[in-house]
Every structure is written in structure tokens, then in C-alpha cells.
Amino acid sequence: MVIEQLRNKKIGVLYGGLSSEREISLKSGKAVLNALKRLKFNAVGIDADKDTAWKVKKEKIDFAYIALHGQFGEDGTIQGMLEVMGIPYTGCGVFASSASMDKDISKKLFKCAGISTPDWFVLKKFEAVPGIKKYPVVVKPSRQGSAIGVSIVKSESDFTKAAKEAFKYDDEIIVERFVKGTEITVGVLDGQALPVIEIVPKGKFYDFKSKYQKGGSKHLIPARISKKAYARAQVEARKVFETFKCRAVCRVDMIVDCEDKVWVLENNTVPGMTETSLLPDEAKACGISFERLVLKIMECSL
Numbered sequence: 001m002v003i004e005q006l007r008n009k010k011i012g013v014l015y016g017g018l019s020s021e022r023e024i025s026l027k028s029g030k031a032v033l034n035a036l037k038r039l040k041f042n043a044v045g046i047d048a049d050k051d052t053a054w055k056v057k058k059e060k061i062d063f064a065y066i067a068l069h070g071q072f073g074e075d076g077t078i079q080g081m082l083e084v085m086g087i088p089y090t091g092c093g094v095f096a097s098s099a100s101m102d103k104d105i106s107k108k109l110f111k112c113a114g115i116s117t118p119d120w121f122v123l124k125k126f127e128a129v130p131g132i133k134k135y136p137v138v139v140k141p142s143r144q145g146s147a148i149g150v151s152i153v154k155s156e157s158d159f160t161k162a163a164k165e166a167f168k169y170d171d172e173i174i175v176e177r178f179v180k181g182t183e184i185t186v187g188v189l190d191g192q193a194l195p196v197i198e199i200v201p202k203g204k205f206y207d208f209k210s211k212y213q214k215g216g217s218k219h220l221i222p223a224r225i226s227k228k229a230y231a232r233a234q235v236e237a238r239k240v241f242e243t244f245k246c247r248a249v250c251r252v253d254m255i256v257d258c259e260d261k262v263w264v265l266e267n268n269t270v271p272g273m274t275e276t277s278l279l280p281d282e283a284k285a286c287g288i289s290f291e292r293l294v295l296k297i298m299e300c301s302l
Helices: 003-008 022-038 052-059 077-085 094-101 103-112 156-167 208-212 227-243 278-285 290-301
Strands: 010-016 042-048 063-066 120-124 137-141 151-153 172-177 181-189 197-201 217-220 249-257 262-268
Touching: 003 290, 010 022, 010 052, 022 042, 022 290, 042 052, 052 077, 063 077, 063 290, 077 094, 094 103, 094 262, 103 120, 103 172, 103 227, 103 262, 137 156, 151 156, 156 172, 181 227, 181 278, 181 290, 197 278, 227 249, 227 262, 249 278, 278 290
Parallel strands: 010 042, 010 063
Antiparallel strands: 120 172, 137 151, 137 172, 181 197, 181 249, 197 217, 249 262
């Protein structure tokens, strides 16, 4: 099946979902749906919920464009459902999705592949907290996206509050060494690294508001890092894509420290496609329009 054959098929854009990232997913999905309609495809939006399988069957779609973020959309579950139903879909498969969503598993895979990532430990609910020798640390839910539930903890007195916030979203949290430096991200499209973006948040760090509010952050292309760090970031992004056996697209978040070392933080298998999202900005920087990006993701997925 080639991309032109999809013009005779029905495409279902799956968006919304049940996760805490629902509102962002709605924006991503509607942007994709509008792009497909502008391109004259037979496309329909499907708001994913507990009846998703029934909705997919009712709409009789031939291909699914996944624009779901977070749990039940980015963690391999929807991908597995579509596999069972025999419906091809965009983006990464079950393994890459599941492994990338779990930050502990992700970091273990980074380590195995020789990819630098900050030291961390996992904390489960009601477990005693191991002694933390050095602050600040980053506390975040193990299986969550969009920086939801993330805190930078600067002292022992603030740790309990941060852990309590993170546990609202998961029963397992990550406590990670804080690396001060330049926040960057690199999208990978069909195995090729896109331009490196530097993220300059308006707030203290790249939190939910910085990600999705207009004016919440600046996206600088090219990133203001050395040529060596720039090249290393693109190499590491491609390495993550290969290590996780990604398909079509992913976006890798990193930090470049004061010694020019690149640290990989996490892998996103369903990057945001909103008007303030990073992947469309990266694509635009190398001459790929939003519509062409949507087509390219479908084409690579097939």
C-alpha cells in the first residue's frame, strides 16, 4: 500500500483519549484531521475512550492516524488493539511505544545502548525514600508525558510535596539527578534527525504551561550549542530511534551541560502536533510543511 492508495481508503484520526494529556491530544488530532481534509483525504475524527474499538469498527476505517498522548495512546495499548483488529496505523509499534512511555525502562535501555542519561532511582508508593546525597533532583511520574507531575526539588524539605504530586499520576516515580544546561530536542523522521531545537521556557523549566501556552517558551533553531554538541545530539537521537525500534517518527528530549556533554532524558513516540509543538517547528525549519509532515509520517508508517 502506497500513500496514494490511501485516497481510496478511510482514515480515522484517533485523538482525545483518557489520559491527563487529553486536551493536548484533541488539539494535535484536530490539526492532523484538518490537514488531511485540506489534502482531500477521506478522514474522520474518532475521540478515543473505553469504546474505541467499537467506534473504530463502526466507522469502518482502513487506516488509523494516532494522535493520542499519554496512557492508553502512547504506551502501546492502542497500538496493540489496532494490531489485533488488523488495522495499519501511524508511528511506533507496541514495543517502542511501551518502552518509551516507561521512563525507568527507557533509561535502562539508554544505558544498555551506551546513551548518556542522568542517574536515577525508582520510588514506589509507601516505600522509604533512600537518602539523597545531593540536590537538586528531578521528581516525575514514571509513565506520564507533557511534564505533568514533574518538579525540580532543591532541598530535602520539598521532596515530600514533589513526590506526593508525582504520585497523583502514577504509583511509581522517578527521582533523577538534575542536570543544569541547555534544553534541546531532536525529532527523527524516517530514521533521519531533524534540526536541533533549543527550548527556552518562560518559567523555571519546560513544564506543561511552557509547552502549550502561547508565549510559554521560545523555540530557537538552530540551537545555541557548539557544533560538536549539535552533531552529538543528532547522533544520539538516531541511536534512540534505532535502539527502541521506532517506526516513522519520534522526538528525543535532551540537556547539554556546561561541559558540552549531551544527556538524553526521554523518548516521545507520538510527538505533539499542535500549533506550539516542537516537531512541526523542526520540520518547517528544513522545508517540510505541516501537511507534508502528516503525509510523511503516514508514508513511513506504511
